[in-house]
Amino acid sequence: MVGNDTIHTVTRKEHDCIGYMDVPKDVYWGIHTQRALGNFTVSRIADSTHPQLMRAYATVKRACAEANDELGLIDHDKARLIVAACRDVENGELADQFPVDVLQGGAGTSTNMNMNEVIANRALELGGHPKGDYGFIHPNDDVNHSQSTNDTYPAACKLALIDAIGPLAEETKKLTRAFHDLADKHTNDVTIGRTQLQDAVPMTYGQEFHAFASFLKSDLLALEHVVPQLTTLNLGATAIGTGICADLRFRTTATRHLAAITGLPITAASDPVAAMTDMSGYIATSQTVKNLAIHLKKAADDLRLLNSGPHTGFDDLNVPARQAGSSIMPGKVNPVIPECVNQCCFMVFGMDTTVTWAASEGQLQLNAFDPVIIHELLNGIELLTRAMAMFRERCVSGITINASMGRRYAEYSPSIAAALNGAIGYEHAADIAQEAANDNRTVRDVAGERTDLPASTLDELLDPIALSRRLRPDLPGASVDGYRLGPPPA
Numbered sequence: 001m002v003g004n005d006t007i008h009t010v011t012r013k014e015h016d017c018i019g020y021m022d023v024p025k026d027v028y029w030g031i032h033t034q035r036a037l038g039n040f041t042v043s044r045i046a047d048s049t050h051p052q053l054m055r056a057y058a059t060v061k062r063a064c065a066e067a068n069d070e071l072g073l074i075d076h077d078k079a080r081l082i083v084a085a086c087r088d089v090e091n092g093e094l095a096d097q098f099p100v101d102v103l104q105g106g107a108g109t110s111t112n113m114n115m116n117e118v119i120a121n122r123a124l125e126l127g128g129h130p131k132g133d134y135g136f137i138h139p140n141d142d143v144n145h146s147q148s149t150n151d152t153y154p155a156a157c158k159l160a161l162i163d164a165i166g167p168l169a170e171e172t173k174k175l176t177r178a179f180h181d182l183a184d185k186h187t188n189d190v191t192i193g194r195t196q197l198q199d200a201v202p203m204t205y206g207q208e209f210h211a212f213a214s215f216l217k218s219d220l221l222a223l224e225h226v227v228p229q230l231t232t233l234n235l236g237a238t239a240i241g242t243g244i245c246a247d248l249r250f251r252t253t254a255t256r257h258l259a260a261i262t263g264l265p266i267t268a269a270s271d272p273v274a275a276m277t278d279m280s281g282y283i284a285t286s287q288t289v290k291n292l293a294i295h296l297k298k299a300a301d302d303l304r305l306l307n308s309g310p311h312t313g314f315d316d317l318n319v320p321a322r323q324a325g326s327s328i329m330p331g332k333v334n335p336v337i338p339e340c341v342n343q344c345c346f347m348v349f350g351m352d353t354t355v356t357w358a359a360s361e362g363q364l365q366l367n368a369f370d371p372v373i374i375h376e377l378l379n380g381i382e383l384l385t386r387a388m389a390m391f392r393e394r395c396v397s398g399i400t401i402n403a404s405m406g407r408r409y410a411e412y413s414p415s416i417a418a419a420l421n422g423a424i425g426y427e428h429a430a431d432i433a434q435e436a437a438n439d440n441r442t443v444r445d446v447a448g449e450r451t452d453l454p455a456s457t458l459d460e461l462l463d464p465i466a467l468s469r470r471l472r473p474d475l476p477g478a479s480v481d482g483y484r485l486g487p488p489p490a
Contacts, residue, residue: 012132028097028121028131030139032113040101040110047111048098050378056159057115058089060152061143063258064235064250068145070257071249078123078142085122094118102375107368108153116143146246146254148238150276150366157374158230159262161285164381169223171388172216172292178396179213179299182206190464191316191406192413199413202464205317205401208302215295222288229281233258234269240365241273277367279359282377286355289380293348296388300338300345303395307335315405320398337395344387351380410464412436417443419461424451 011022014031023034048054062083069079088094097118100110116139121131123143129136137143144152187206194200235258236251238244243251251268259266269275309315325334354376358369410416417433420443424432428451436446444462448455460466 014132023132025131028094028118028125029099029114030117030121030132032110032139033100033117036100036104036110036114040104043101043103045102045375046099047102047114048095049102050160050375051092051095052160052163052378053111053156053374054095054098054115055090055092056163057111057152057156058086058119059159059261060155060235060258061115061119062086062090063261064145064147064152064254065143066257067250067254070253071247073247073250074142074145077127078137081123081127081137082119082143084126085119088122089115089119094122102371104371105368107149107366108370109149111371112144112149112153113139116140119143146236146238146250148245150239151234151237153370155233155235155258157370158233158281159264160374161281161377161381162227162230162264164378164385165223165227165285168289168292168381168385168388169220171385171392172220172223175388175392175396176213176216176220178392179209179216182396182399183208183210183213186401186403188465189401189403189406190410190468191401192409192415199409199415201413201415201418202410202468204465204468205403205406207468208306212295212299212302215298216292219288219292219295222291226281226284226288228265229284231264231266232269232275232281233266234272234275236268237272237276241271241276243272273365276365277362279362279367279373282355282373283359285377286352286380289377289384290348290352293345293380293384296384296391297342297345300341300391303399304335304338307338315402316409317399317401319395322394335395337391341387341391341395344383348380348384351376407464410468411442411444412440414443416462416464416467417447419467420447420451423453423457423461 010025012025013020014023014034015021016031016035018035021031021034023029023031065074065079065082065086068074069076069083074082098111098114100114104110120134120137120139120143123137124131124133127136183206185206186209187204189205190202191205191208192199192201193203233255234241235254236243236246238246251272255266255268269278303317303319306314306316307319319335319338321333322336323333325332325336355373358373358376359367361367361369414433414437417429417436420429420432432443432446432450435441435450436443439446444458447453447458447462451458453461
């Protein structure tokens with residue numbers, strides 16, 4: 001919740017271009033933050049809800065302070081105190097001092113000023129000065145020196161996304177391994193494949209689970225590839241990309257310091273004006289996360305279908321029973337974990353829609369909608385991370401199959417007659433398939449009566465396991481540990 005509901009009885013007076021205002025004496029924020037608290041009251045979700053963003057912003061400010069110090073642009077003792085204050089924010093010591101609503105106008109200016117004020121007042125405190133003594137360390141002149149919201153806020157957002165992608169990738173790896181384990185366990189258990197919800201041709205349960213794992217491995221690669229797009233930053237470009245109010249050396253120096261602090265291959269955008277409105281990194285991240293959600297939803301959907309029954313559904317497999325499924329039907333058990341996963345995926349799809357709209361609204365020299373973009377992306381990434389952990393722990397790891405049912409499906413499917421096309425022709429095979437379906441018999445039995453093919457030939461042609469392995473995919477033992485997050489080594 002936005003943290004502006006606390007009653008503060010003792011205040012200090014601060015001023016800005018609008019006038020004077022009372023600010024609670026004990027807080028580290030200042031007048032710009034205080035005005036934002038009164039202006040933006042819609043979501044009632046505070047910036048502090050996203051600790052990655054707060055940490056990342058403090059890291060950006062630290063790199064900028066170090067650059068200003070190196071270039072002699074601010075006093076060394078001031079820079080030392082600012083750096084120390086930044087470290088405190090990075091360590092989470094002032095987490096409750098970022099109460100601004102995540103949905104704010106001004107392209108993130110309120111968040112930037114909130115950060116500037118907290119860092120300035122913490123630096124003042126460390127230097128033995130009272131909060132609000134901006135004659136010694138000023139939020140704009142010192143903490144924000146050579147910077148603008150328009151270059152620092154996106155930088156912090158992108159670093160926060162990289163931070164959030166790490167746990168998402170790790171959970172994706174774990175879920176991939178869980179599906180691989182199921183694939184290895186059931187590599188010889190045959191069932192029927194289905195197309196358009198109709199019987200198709202034989203496959204193994206191992207292939208079914210392996211397909212889920214393959215989807216997730218492709219998502220891991222996509223996550224890896226999106227990270228370099230998030231390490232191209234625009235520090236020193238200031239308001240619209242022309243670098244006004246910034247020393248010409250600052251851009252290179254600040255970028256170098258930030259790369260050293262984070263250990264990331266951070267580079268400066270080649271066209272700073274274009275970079276001001278380029279939302280490509282956000283869009284790529286959103287699309288990658290959305291695609292992961294689509295794959296996750298597919299797995300959840302398929303497991304719900306294959307679990308349907310027990311007497312009037314597919315009954316191919318069993319997901320773990322987690323709770324009673326009905327308030328009125330005794331003994332009913334629903335696939336509640338896949339259903340919860342589905343809902344998380346729906347929210348991620350909504351995230352992507354919001355990001356797409358916001359990213360498309362970059363009129364003239366600035367896109368003002370970074371705040372909603374980063375809020376939605378961080379929420380979506382964190383939600384999907386938790387959803388995958390829940391899915392793995394409470395569903396996938398406990399799945400069992402009904403092997404006898406699967407084999408019966410494979411043997412009795414009329415579509416298996418496709419294996420006879422080469423030997424007797426499509427028309428004859430179709431007649432056999434139709435008769436098998438009408439009489440509820442196997443294609444093997446009918447073909448034994450309606451063809452002259454030897455029994456050994458029919459057994460070979462219609463063996464469900466053999467049919468499932470025509471391409472002999474490499475199912476067992478696939479590893480995901482080789483997938484790395486981040487750019488390839490130099």
